[in-house]
Structure formats: structure tokens, C-alpha cells
Amino acid sequence: MVVTHPLTGEQLSIGVEVVNVPQLRETLQVFQFHEFDFIVAPLAHPRYERVYGSNRDGKVTSNTDSAQHGMIDRDVAFTRSDMELSAGEWMTCVIGKISPWIRLDAKDPTARMFSEQAFMEEVAFASFLSLRALIVPVPAAAFLINDLSAAAAAVANLARCVQAALLNHPGIQLWLRIPLRSPESPACNTALAKNTPEGSFTDSWEVWNTVRSICDGNPALGIALEVGEALPGANALRRWCGEPVKLVLLSTSAFQQNRRDYPVLARAHQNFVAQMFPYRPHFALCHRLPTKKLEAVPIGKAYRQYVDYVAHFFGKQLPPSDAKRFEIPFHDFLMAPLQPLADHLESHTYETFEQDPAKYAQYTTALHRCFEDMKRVKSRPLVVFVLGAGRGPLIRAAINAAERAAIELEIYAIEKNPNAVVTLNSILEDEASGWKRVVRVVSADMRDWKAPKLADVVVSELLGSFGDNELSPECLSTAMRFLRSDGVSIPCAYTSYLAPLSSSTLHASIKSYGDTVAAYETPYVVCIHRGCLISSAEPCFSWTHSADDDYPDPNSSPDVLAALSIRYASMKFASPDFSNTGSEGVAHMLHGFAGYFEATLYKDVMLSIHPETHTLDMFSWFPMYFPLRVPIRVPIGAELRVEMWRQSDGHRVWYEWALTMPQTSQLHNPAGRSYAMLL
Secondary structure, three states: OEEEOOOOOOEEEEEEEOOOOOOHHHHHHHHHHOOOOOEEEEOOOOOOOEOOHHHOOOOOOOOHHHHHHOOEOOOOOOOOOHHHOOHHHHHHHEEEEOOOOOOOOOOOHHHHHHHHHHHHHHHHHHHHHOOOOEEEEOOHHHHOOOOHHHHHHHHHHHHHHHHHHHHHOOOOOEEEEEEOOOOOOHHHOOHHHHOOOOOOOOOHHHHHHHHHHHOOOOOOEEEEEEEOOOOOOHHHHHHHHHOOEEEEEEEHHHEEEOOOOOEEEOHHHHHHHHHHHHHOOEEEEEOOOOHHHHHHOOHHHHHHHHHHHHHHHHHOOOOOOHHHHHHHHHEOOOEOOOOOOOOOOOHHHHHHHHOOHHHHHHHHHHHHHHHHHHHOOOOOOEEEEEEOOOOOHHHHHHHHHHHHHOOOEEEEEEEOOHHHHHHHHHHHHOHHHOOOOOEEEEEOOOOOOOOOOOEEEEEEOOOEOOEOOOOHHHHHHHHHHHEEEEEEEEOOEEEEEEEEEEOHHHHHHHHHOOOOHHHHOOOEEOEOOOOEEOOOOEEEEEEEOOOOOOOOOOOOOHHHHHHHHOEEEEEEEOOOOOHHHOOOOOOEEEEEEEEEEEEEEEOOEEEEOOOOOOOOOOOOOOOEEEEEEEEEEEOOOOOEEEEEEEEEOOOEEEEEEEEEEOOOOOOEOHHHOOOOEEO
């Protein structure tokens, strides 16, 4: 059933997995009657094993694997006609499953060959039906091997076949069925598991990562994540936030019966399911119902109790804040960083930033506190320079702060964008604005402007997502010449931060842009949604601005100005082994680094997009993403270190970065060959 959140209108699609479907339409109608949105069904009968080609000689008994399968020569069609359902029903109401007898990991070459041919046949038929996806099970043995290389070998041929199928049928999606394993899971209590050392099961994520890597991160490869009775620890679960989870299969064993004999999820399962909701996967119930439920009510109605609970739990989720709702259209959308110094911003860009009340509330607070401090020692009107005035939001913030502090202002609004100057002059001429008495609009580049007097306060909003990536240091360093000896710069300091990031989604997005060296050496602004930070953010570059600065002459040579722009940082990040905190250590895939900033406006008034100190409800800045050309696996306990440079030649500024541990990567963006900020 499609469940609609009562407050947000967001929808959740819920289906059910069926093992065998003798009559497809009747089965679909039964579950649709009970408001299921789709069924997960095998394309062919689960026991309909086939042989192909010159080996069609009846039952195969030439070797152990083939004899165990008992494959039979078939002369009839391997599955039902596509005309049992309409094209629209196939596309929206059915998610297919590969036949369970297909063993792409079979050691016997004949059995493996037959499995490969059957696999390709079923993928081709799924593509013919235009199914939204086909689910491919991963061999159970891959999860029960205490050796990552052996587990990789167990899925290598499956991965090869999956990649070939996706290349041959670009319209289909294949979703790997990945069970969430933990050593306590009853699903692991098999004869094979009993012969392995305690706790030695292969991490489910490692198996997925192996297949994904062999398939070169194919964007049509997704995950059907099976949630059973026992779950791994929180750190292991958190990694799935950065992976393409398309379907969550909720096993009936994951539910408990409450006092009224209704199924409910345990707290750990609730937390994980709630964690998955924002990524909008499909949900489906799987596995058998308790016998007493099947005896009491029809199968569709019995499953309905589980669906009702999931729908109820979804409806209880708190709606996102206005800031979070603003971010939704931008989730995982890579954007080129703005270059307001080199380019003239457009009207809609100004309008978007002006919609952020949290940012300007912080600026107003900082200005008010500054004005309150200054009026104690200055009785004259305070002179305020607004650098990069745009369409005037900081002017309004200064006027509002002055009214609260009961002081007079003399404001100079300096703006280099001639189009924005038109807007400023229009507001200035509007008597209702009240600007004419206190504001003077100056059409000039702040670096070249000759100020008629010194300022008590210089205020600007030149910060970028990484703090200095919109060239705030280059602008404000020279602008400090405008300040009186006791003047104040708002902001007065800021620091950029980096955090190691796992996000196959973002890395795949870059690949879709052309898979060029330049694409991987360009930093992006992005609202990171499908991503997981491997470690906490560490400080990178810091800048301060005050009247005491030894500011440069704007007319200095490019070499002198370039020297002021250069920075270097070597950052070490905490190991992914969280055992010291009581949580399990887990491996990760490193796809790059997320960049943030913290800024001090005045005294303790801050602006921040740092994950741990983020200014409440502020959305003006999304993080920066510095990609790695080749993703790196970070083992448990491995040290992670990155080198970061900020370089300049006096005409351009650019970043260079390289990973040095646990592996050494190539230097990204050397000499600014792929990306630079123009002065």
C-alpha cells in the first residue's frame, strides 16, 4: 500500500514477497485488495530448473553439483506470458526475483554455465516486461567465510554476470539481496556457520562492496536490504546511509508480538527503519507468518497487520523543519561553487540566500552587541561599511540592530555587481525604506575603492561552504585598511573543517558527468544526503580579520598577494575502529572529504555548518565535497590522513589534496589544472 504521511504528504510504498505464484493475477488481486502496493515475485517457478544448448540430454548426473540440482531438459516456455498483466501492472505492481536454483558461484562448470544462461534469460525477460527491478540473491556462503578474499571469490562470478547483464540491458535495475547479518542472527545458525569460529561471519557490507567494486559502481546496481531478527551494531548500520538501498525487506522474524498479539518492531529495529525513511526506499514484508496467524485469518489479512504497524510507525515520524524541507530538492545534487568575485550573481541567487532568517538573525545579534559595546565610548553616529551589499539584507540587519541599540548610523553599501546596484538604488529612493537618510550606495570593487573615511564596523557575508572558497580572505585582508584602530570586522574569524566521507551516490554522480580527471579534481557544493562520515571533522585552515592585521596594499605585486593566500594542513582522523567507545569497529569505503566551516561574527555569536555545531535552521550553505578519483577501502583500525593545500599565483586560488594513509592517492588538482577561483 502507498502510505501518506499525515503532516508532510510524503509517501511510503509497501509490498509483500511471495515465494510461488501459480496464478499471478489472482495473487496480485488478493494483495491489492488488502492495499499492498506491489508484490516481489519470481519470474519463473522456483523449481523450474533448465539446461541449455548441446548438453540437453535429460537429467544431468555427470557430477556432484549438477546431480544435486537435478536439472531437466525443458521444451516449453520457462515462464508465463507477459499478457497475464498489462504493461502498466508489470512496471508498477511487480518486482521480480531471480530463480533460487540459479547458482552463479557453482564450482561445477556445467552447473555454472546453465545458471549463467538462465540468469541472462531471466534478466532479458525482466527487461522485456519493463520491471522496475529484478532482485538477485547473493550466495549464502559468501557471508559465512572468515576470509574477505575468499568471500570475494564466492561472489566474483555473480558480479561479472551482473555487470554483463546491466551493460546488455541498460533499462533494467538489478538489486542485490543483502541480509543484515550479526553473529547472533538465527539466519547464521546453519551447519556451515557452526563450523566457523565464533563471530567470524563476513560483514554484509563487505560482500556488497566487493560486488559493487567489481561492477565499477554501476548506477543501475542497487540493494534490497533484508532486515531479520538480529541486527549488527549502530556503526555497521550507519554505513548503509551512503549506499543505494532501494528496497528494505522486513522479515516477519524482525517483529515481536505485543500484549494485544499485534506485531511491533523492537527499539533497535525502529531506529534503523526510521533511519531509512528519509532515503525513500520501498518496503516489503518477507518470510512466513507465524502458524497461528495463518490459521486465524486469510494470508492477505494476516500480512496486513504488519503493514498497518509500518504505516503507523511512518505516520509518527516528525515532519522536517523548514530548513530541512528547503534542502530536499538539493539532496545529493552536485553544484559548482559560486565565484562572486569573478562573476556577477543573478537575482534568483540573491533571493535564495535572503530567505534564510537564521543567518540574518545571527548577523543582527552580532551587530546589536557590537553597537551596544561601541555606544558606551562613542557618542557620534557609527560608520558601517557593508562589503558586498548584494540586494541589501545586511543593510537591513544593521539598521534593525541600530534601532535596538538606539544609535545613529552612517552606512556605506559597497557592491561591484552593477545589476545589484540598480536594486540598491531603487530601495534607496523608496521613502518607505528609510534608507536615504543613512545609506550611501557605492558601485565599486572593495579592493579598489578609496574610502572617504574610516569605518567603525566592516560587515560582510563573503564566506563560502568551505569558509575561504569564495575568496573572503583575499577581500577582507585588504579591506582591513578601512577600519579605525578600534574598529571591528564582522566576521572576525573563521575556520574550515574536513571530514572523511563515504558516499557511493556522490561518486557515481561525478562518474555520470563524464568520468574525466577534471570532474574528480573539482570540489562541489552539495547537500549530502546519501552519505556517512567516517570520522569527526578536523580543522583545516583558519583566518582572522581585525584592525591590527598587517594588511597588504591592494596594489602589491601578484607574488606578494599570492603569499597571503597560501595555506597547508595535514590532518589525521580517528580510526574507524570505535571499540574504545563500546561500539564495534567497521570498515568503510572512502569516496572523498566533506568540507565545512565555523565563523565567529562577534565575540560568541557564531555561524556554523559544522555537523556538531550547525546553526539551527540555517540553510544558506551546503557542505563542500572534495572527491577522490579512486575510492579507498579503509580497514578497521587503519589510520587515515589527508594533506590539503590552498595555493595561489596572484591571479587564481585553488585547492590541492592527496590521501597519504591508509593508502597514498594521486595529488588532486595540481597547479589548479582542473579548478581554480579567479581573483
